[in-house]
Amino acid sequence: MQVYLERTGGFTGISKTIRVDADTLPTPTAEELSTLVAAADFFQLPEQIISEHSQCDRFQYRLTIENRGQQHTVIVSETALTNTLRNLIEYLNQLQISQ
Template sequence: MRVTFERSGGFAGLMLTTSLDTATLPPSEANQLRQFVQAANFFQLPTEMSSASQPDRFQYDIAIDDGKRHHAVRVGESSVPESLRPLIDWCMEKVRGG
C-alpha cells in the first residue's frame, strides 16, 4: 500500500508532504497504517470534503494505492470526519520525522 499525504494552507501557507509505503515501513508501522486506513473506511470516503473557504485553515490531500484500488480524498480542516483523524494525525507525525 502506498500513501501520499499533503497538508497545505494554514497561517504561513507551508506545504508538508510525505509518501509512505507499507513495503518499506517497519512491520508494526505498516500494520498500524493499514488499520488506520481500514478504520477510516478510506476507499468509501467522498473525493472532496472541503467546507467553505476559510482563511488560515489547513487542507489535506491523501491518495492511497492498494494494488487494484486507488482513491484520493481532499478534505478541509473543519470537515475532517472523526474516522479519518487518526490517519491524518499519524501521517503528520511521519511528516515531522516521528
C-alpha cells in the same frame, strides 16, 4: 500500500508533503497504518469533503492511497475532518517525524 499526503493552506501558506511506502515500514507500523485506513473507510469516501463552516487560514489535505491495484484521492478541509481521518493524518505526521 503507498500513501501520499499533501497539506496546504494555513496561516503561513507553507505546504507539506508526506510519502509513505508501507512495504518499507516495520510490520507493526504497517499494520497500524492499514488499520487506520480501514477505520476511515478511506476507499468509500467521496473525492471531496468540505465543511459548511469554512474558516480562513485552515489547512486543506489531499490524501491519495494506492493499495492492491486500487487508488483513491480525497481532498478534505481541516474543519471537515472526521475523527478517523484526523487519526490517519496524525499518524502519517508521526511517521514522517520518526523517519
